[in-house]
Amino acid sequence: MLSHDAVWAAIDALAAKHRLTPSGLARKSSLDPTSFNKSKRITSAGRQRWPSTESIAKALRATSTSLDEFMALMQDGGGAAASLRRQLGRSTRGVPLLGFAQAGVGGYFDDGGFPAGHGWDEIQFPDHEQDGVYALQVTGDSMLPLYRSGDIIIVAPGATTHKGDRVVVRTHSGEVTVKLLAQRNARQVVLKSINPDHPDRTLAVEEIDWIARILWASQ
DSSP, rough: OHHHHHHHHHHHHHHHHHTTOOOHHHTTSSTTTTOOGGGGGOOTTTOOOOHHHHHHHHHHHHHTOOHHHHEEEEEHTTTTHHHHHTTSSSEEEEEEEEHHHHHTTTSOOOOOBBBBBSOEEEEEOOOOSSSTTTEEEEOOOTTTTTTTTEEEEEEEETTTTOOEEEEEEETTTSSSSEEEEEESSEEEEEEEEEETTTTOEEEGGGEEEEEEEEEOOOO
């Protein structure tokens, strides 16, 4: 039966089959990255939102999937996606994703450094007990050799930080940087650069918007 849930379950299964998130499938299909996100499936008024036939056609073409294969995924009712997640040996959940350039722009974070506003993408990440985590995509070479351009780092804004932790720091001026936390007291924060070609930093507490600890990074 052609139903709202079945169509979206088939899209999720198609993404999982190709080891992609719904956002990754949308990008691979040359669509807006949020086209297949779960937040797009129900309107703010509570009405069901269906994917367009054009977006489905692009996803099938991008993954070399036939219409018959897609119909089989619909009949499966989402079991294929769940089976693939079990094969990966871990449960996952969607976390917000933002590029470093966007992170320096206002409106994406609340006062505590947690995700806020609109414009976030989404990726799948191994489930973690920490709430409020989000992902940032590295750009440039300032974080070499630990992080390369294109790497994804998972950030926990509510986690306690200690000396030696890798952290993301955002200043009130909008600068976003990744450093090692060398020292922190009531007056200032000392940050050691990961890349020896970039200088260490000492920031007054008043300059800092928020500090968040890095939990994990793709390599």
